Amino acid sequence: MAKFEPVLLKNLGVEGSRTLKVYRSRGGYAAAEKVIKEMTPDTVIESVKASGLRGRGGAGFPAGMKWSFLPPERKVTYFCINADESEPGTYCNRVLMENDPHQLLEGILIAGFATKTTVAYIYMRVEFHEQFHIMQTALDEAYKAGLFGKKIFGTDLSMECYIHRGAGAYVCGEETGLIESLEGKRGWPRIKPPFPAIEGVFQKPTVVNNVETLCCLPHIFERGVDWFKSIGTENSTGPKLYTISGPVKRPSCFEAPLGITCRDLIFGDDFGQGMLDGRKVKGCIPGGLSVGVLTEAELDCKLDFDDVRNYGLLGLGTAGAIVIPDDADIRQVLANIARFYSSESCGQCTQCREGTNWMYKIALRIALGAGRISDLDLIENITNNMGMMPGLSICGLPDGAAFPIRTIVQKFRGEFEDHIRRQDPGYTKTVLKRLNPAVYELPVLGRRPESLVGQPE
Amino acid sequence: MAWESIDRRTPVFAEDAEPVLSEGVKQKIRAFFDRYETKRAALLPALHVVQNTYGHVSYQAMSEIAELLEIPPSAVLDTLTFYTHFWDHPKGRKVIVACRSLSCQLMGSEAVLKTLKEELEIDEHGTTEDGQYSLLTEECLAQCDDAPCLLIDEKMHKRIKPESVKKLLSDAKNNEIGDHRSDLFDPPSEPAADTNGEIEKTSDVQEMKES
Structure with missing residues (x-):
């Protein structure tokens, strides 16, 4: 395979890549200027559709399609840029914002033009301190150069862009959770429909896109749709x-x-x-x-x-x-994953709030050496009974919890069983007492309540 | 399992408490109003400014923010308690946030956390006796390539080893990031704290007017 020439990361390692001057000298903002001066919003959406660009945030929904859901008769459109990157193991948005803030701003300009955006909000997680300062400096610079605000590139287009900082909640990366958080409320995802394209921020049509999706846009218009389609596979371009x-x-x-x-x-x-x-x-x-x-x-x-x-x-x-x-204890890995979801569940839907919590308790029990073989079936059962796919929850967080936990239990079941069989039975009881002392402190009933008599223990 | 990450002590609410927010802070919060359609949307920025200025958001500050944003105080409390980054209790002068997610755990974050606890002689959510440090753990900080990592105030520290913890903690400037910072969410620069004579004069004039 020939060495791939980086596109999104082309300014990585270039000195002063965060400044407008260097970004412009490397061909920056030319695509945005061309789009805004020569194209119409509809043709931009058509080109993005034709390029096959799929959202990079996780779900892989076609970006151009998302924009075309906006109602045609609208006065205000909000655009949210999802920079609330909290998925463990993921940091590509951070790299993009750190090294090339203007690439993102150019993407916002193009997407904003296509969706007739009035205000764009960059929703950035609060742990991105340095990245916030970098983006804010770049944004101030762009405002000074007349790239945001009124009469962009001397046309009638006007668009504002602000950075909104989150406050440490994984669920705010979900698009409706992000919208609620932007409105100053708890980041509780909304029930859909209505979809954000119809009623989003402040009950106005809204688009939410990931940072990386937007960073692809300048290159699509700079090098053409066919170039973009030539990269990648048939259904996953770019x-x-x-x-x-x-x-x-x-x-x-x-x-x-x-x-x-x-x-x-x-x-x-x-x-x-x-x-x-x-x-x-x-x-x-x-x-x-x-x-x-x-x-x-x-x-x-x-x-x-x-x-x-x-x-x-x-x-x-x-x-x-x-x-x-290979030297990692698979039980610790499971417990860590389960803890993540139980601590980040927003608590709106019962089966997610309770299910993730119970999965953590079971996983912790296994990790501490007090597991049972039946626990593995139980944990698998829970993962099948929560989430959007069985149609039980508002957002996809419980699905996100179910998949890693289910696959890890299924694919490493032999290893779990080995660990459980090797456990010391006496130790098991001490662990259980420590984990859940309340159970052992409850008064023992003299006889079972009558309603339960005759039923299996 | 939110109790793992949130301080659950009930804050004290004194009815005759002195007003907390200074005029400078209020001015900073008002500057956010024209960014959003509703005033409530300025709540998160407001909480950031207040917390950065006073170290935490007290009940009194919450009710004053509510007044400023024209929403019920319960709405402020409702939002504040959802987010792990806001605290209604005073914390240490520097807050350490250690990552405990999978990538960092595989690279040895547990040993780092253990050393941190031993060095500072505190547990999670604890504050050292001299009030210098508070210790928190949080999920992924998006610095997985340099795991294990931890955040001291705004500064991200990468590839921490248990041996390097002591040196890190004794460094007085371990929470400072370089220049190029935006003061949007920073505490307001109060005229009284400034030694510039001209500004002092104007504040004198204001006082005279008020009296």
């Missing part, structure tokens, strides 16, 4: 940022056409360069925590929007791979 973390030799952010395999990503010379200290791969979570896990034998899975589904995964997600080495 370059994608892959990130890799865990014990690999070169954990970093890489750009590649969609459709490289997971094995390439870990062992490829251009990518992860293999494992640290001679360790082996036990498994790999290929696309942010929520998609599920691949075993060592399944590493030839192609990382695009479709092939991952053949391996029982939720989807490509954010393409942030976490490599699990």
Whole structure:
């Protein structure tokens, strides 16, 4: 495979890449100027549709399609840029904003023009302190140069852009949760429909797009739709940022056409360069925590929007791979994953609030050495009974919890059973007492209540 | 499992408490109003400014924010308690947020956290006796390539090893990031704190007018 020339990361490592001057000298804002002066919003949407650009935020929904859902007769349109990157293992948006803030701003200009946006909000998670200062400095610079505000490029177009900082909630990365949070409320996802395109921020038509999706836009218009379609696979076009973390030799952010395999990503010379200290791969979570896990034998899975589904995964997600080495205790991995979802569940839907919590309790019990074989069936049962896919929840968080936990229990079941069989029975009881003392302090009933007599214990 | 990440002590609410928010802070909050359609939408920025200025958001501050934003105080409390980044209790001068998510755990964040607790002699959510540090753990900080990582105020520290924790904590400037910062959410620069004579004069004039 010929070495891929980076597109989204082309300014990575260039001195002063955060400044407008350097960005412009490398051809920046030319695409936005061309689009705004020569095209109409409808032709822009058609081009984006034709390019096959799919949302990079995780779901892979076609970006042009999303924009065309906006009602034609509208006075105000809001545009939200989702920079609330909180998925464990994912940091490509951070790299983009750190190194090339103006690329994102150019993308916002193009998308804003296509959707007739009046105000764009960049919703950035609060832990991005340095990134906030970088983006705000870039935004101030862009305002000074007349790229935002009134009469952009001397045309009648006017658009405001503000950065809104979140406050530490994973669920605000969900588009309606983000909208609620932007309105100054708890970040509770809304029931859909109405979709944000009809009623979003302040009950006005709204589009929510990921940072990386928008960063692709300037390049589509600079180099043409056909160039964009020539990269990647048939249904997953364009370059994608892959990130890799865990014990690999070169954990970093890489750009590649969609459709490289997971094995390439870990062992490829251009990518992860293999494992640290001679360790082996036990498994790999290929696309942010929520998609599920691949075993060592399944590493030839192609990382695009479709092939991952053949391996029982939720989807490509954010393409942030976490490599699990062979010396990691799989029980600890499960407990960590379960803890993440139980602490980040927003608490609106009962089966998510309780289900993630119970899964954490069970996983913790297994991790501490007090598991039972039946726990594995129980945890699998819970994952099948929560989430949007069985039609039980408002947002996709419980699905995101179900997939990694279910796949890890299914694919590593033998290992879990080994651990459980080797447990010391006496120790099990002490752990259970420590985990849930209340059970052991309850008064023992003399006899069972009458309503329960005759039923199995 | 929100109790793991949120301080659940009930804050004290004194009815005759002195007003907390200074005019400068209010001015900063008002500057956010024209960004949004509703005043309530300025709540998150307002809470950020107040917390950055006073270290935490007290009940008195909440009711004053409510007055400013023309919403019920309960709405402020409702929003504040949802987010892990806002606290209604005073914390240490510097707040350490350690990442505990999967990538960091695989690279040894648990050992780092243990060393931190031993060095500072506190547990999670604790504050050191001299009030210098508070320790929190949070989920992924999106710095997985440099795991394990931790955040001290605004500064991200990467690839922490248990051996390097002591040196890190003794560094007085471990919470400062470089220049190029925006003061949008920073505490207001109060005229009284400024040594510029001209500004002092104007505040004198204002006082005379008020009296």
